[in-house]
Amino acid sequence: MSAKKKEKKEKKEKLKEVVSVTREVGEKVEKRSKSFWQEFKKFAVRGNIVDLAVAVVIGSAFNKIVSTLVSSIITPLTGLLLRTGDLSGLKWVLVPEVPADEVAGIEGTPEVAVTYGLFWQSLIDFLIISLTIFVIVKILTKIREGINRKETEAALAKARAEEEKKKAEEEKRKAEEERINKIRSEFVADVAAQTELLAEIRDIMQRLENKPAEK
Numbered sequence: 001m002s003a004k005k006k007e008k009k010e011k012k013e014k015l016k017e018v019v020s021v022t023r024e025v026g027e028k029v030e031k032r033s034k035s036f037w038q039e040f041k042k043f044a045v046r047g048n049i050v051d052l053a054v055a056v057v058i059g060s061a062f063n064k065i066v067s068t069l070v071s072s073i074i075t076p077l078t079g080l081l082l083r084t085g086d087l088s089g090l091k092w093v094l095v096p097e098v099p100a101d102e103v104a105g106i107e108g109t110p111e112v113a114v115t116y117g118l119f120w121q122s123l124i125d126f127l128i129i130s131l132t133i134f135v136i137v138k139i140l141t142k143i144r145e146g147i148n149r150k151e152t153e154a155a156l157a158k159a160r161a162e163e164e165k166k167k168a169e170e171e172k173r174k175a176e177e178e179r180i181n182k183i184r185s186e187f188v189a190d191v192a193a194q195t196e197l198l199a200e201i202r203d204i205m206q207r208l209e210n211k212p213a214e215k
Helices: 003-044 050-081 117-215
Strands: 092-095 112-114
Touching: 050 117
Parallel strands: none
Antiparallel strands: 092 112
């Protein structure tokens, strides 16, 4: 009977250990999950996701605008000047194409050429995008500098006003202290003068009282 109780007790202890370990693992997972979601919340609230989404949308729209500008305006004008109709058609043929001729027994070979027109077209796209981004960034920088300058000037004006206010209050306090000290000094001087006058009156009265006694 005691062996069964001992076995049952061991099973209960093992079960408690398993439950304790499971609880600890669950708490750790919960803490890590909370920490992850808190970091994600801070990241999202800070505006990075919104800024990134706006940048992607604007970038896609801007890419379409640049592609349309190049393909619809710049490329035809350039092609008109070069008399090729399209920049992508410019190439340097290294090995001309040989068409196949079964009758003559000639096997066809493809053309080998350096298509530098595509390179020029990509270069034009890059220059336009770079120039536009540079102009936009410069404008935004100027706007931001203007806003920062106004904020700085406002902060300096506020600090200057507060400093002048503190200075005026300090001068007012000093003037009030000087006025109180002056009143106190005048009061002490008046009391001293009155005390001296009373002492003189007392001496005179004592002399007057002592005169009849001398006769």
